[in-house]
Amino acid sequence: MDAMTPPDREAPAEAPIEALLRRRWSPRSFQDRPVPDAALASLLEAARWAPSCFNAQPWHLIVARRERETEAHAALAACLSGNNRRWAPQAPVLMLAVARTTFPQDGSPNRHAGYDTGAAMAQMAAQAVVLGLQIHQMGGFDPHRAREAFAIPDGFEPYAAIAIGYPGPADALPEDLRAREQAPRQRRAVADFAFFGGWRA
Numbered sequence: 703m704d705a706m707t708p709p710d711r712e713a714p715a716e717a718p719i720e721a722l723l724r725r726r727w728s729p730r731s732f733q734d735r736p737v738p739d740a741a742l743a744s745l746l747e748a749a750r751w752a753p754s755c756f757n758a759q760p761w762h763l764i765v766a767r768r769e770r771e772t773e774a775h776a777a778l779a780a781c782l783s784g785n786n787r788r789w790a791p792q793a794p795v796l797m798l799a800v801a802r803t804t805f806p807q808d809g810s811p812n813r814h815a816g817y818d819t820g821a822a823m824a825q826m827a828a829q830a831v832v833l834g835l836q837i838h839q840m841g842g843f844d845p846h847r848a849r850e851a852f853a854i855p856d857g858f859e860p861y862a863a864i865a866i867g868y869p870g871p872a873d874a875l876p877e878d879l880r881a882r883e884q885a886p887r888q889r890r891a892v893a894d895f896a897f898f899g900g901w902r903a
Contacts, residue, residue, distance in 0.1 A: 706834070707869075713887055722831040728838040730789040730883055731874045732867035736769055737795050741833045745866070748829035752822035755814040758805050761822040764798040764852055777851045782863055783842035789879060790840065793865035798848055799823055799839075800860050819861055830866065838865045 707725035715724055746763070754760060766774035768791075778798055779791040790796065799822075801815040823839060830837050843863040854860060872883040 707831070707836075710884070711887065713889075716892070722828055726827050726831050727836060727887065729836050729869040730838065730879055731870035731872055732793045732865065733870040734792070735794065735868055736767065737835065737866060737868075741835060742767075742795065742866075744833060745826050745829055745835070745837075749822040749826045752818070752825045754818035754821070755812065756805065756807075758802075758812060758815075758818070759822075760802040760812055760815040761819040762800040762802065762858065764800065766796045768794050768796075774852075778848070778863065781843045781848040781851060782840065783844070786840050786842045786863070789875060790838070790863070790865045792870075793838075793867045795866040797864040797866065798843075798852065798860055799862045799864060800854060800858050802857060803859050804857055815859070816861055823862065823864065834868060835866060836869050840864065 707727065711725070711727045711729075713719075713724045713727075742765075746765075749761060749763070750759075752759075752761070764774070764778070765771070766778050768775045775791075775796050778796045779787060781798075782790055799819055801819040803812055803815050804810060805812050823837075827837050827839070840863040843860075845860040848854065848860045848863075872880045875883055
């Protein structure tokens with residue numbers, strides 16, 4: 703393992719969970735070093751084996767390495783929201799997660815496409831931790847600009863931009879982002895989303 707999660711970034715889980723799940727987080731600071739080809743292959747393989755409705759595997763990924771797909775990396779960075787554009791272009795790998803919105807066998811709508819694509823990205827995030835990497839998934843991007851920049855056809859929906867790399871020091875970020883990077887990690891209580899026996903508002 704190449705880069706360990708700082709202790710203050712580990713999730714303060716209230717019930718036992720696997721260490722790699724506790725260590726998964728979404729940094730904004732990334733080291734200026736490439737992601738090795740073998741590590742990137744492992745991330746993509748982890749996504750490949752995610753579950754999906756009817757095994758449709760609706761996820762598609764545009765992968766842009768800063769040192770090799772330089773123009774694509776810059777184009778994807780330009781699609782990010784202003785705040786994300788302040789830090790994400792430093793990541794050595796940017797991706798765009800796109801879902802096919804219909805089933806390939808008959809063209810009928812696949813209402814599970816976004817859910818299944820998210821599952822693939824979750825598996826990628828877990829695999830990243832094993833490799834000492836982290837990924838930061840972003841909703842803050844312009845899907846219309848991304849569609850145009852990468853000629854994404856109808857029937858495919860851009861869902862998330864993703865930054866991947868080895869976590870860097872918080873001190874490398876602007877002051878306001880540094881504070882967010884170091885803020886205590888929080889989540890809703892389980893009782894707020896797990897309702898035993900029926901729905902509860």
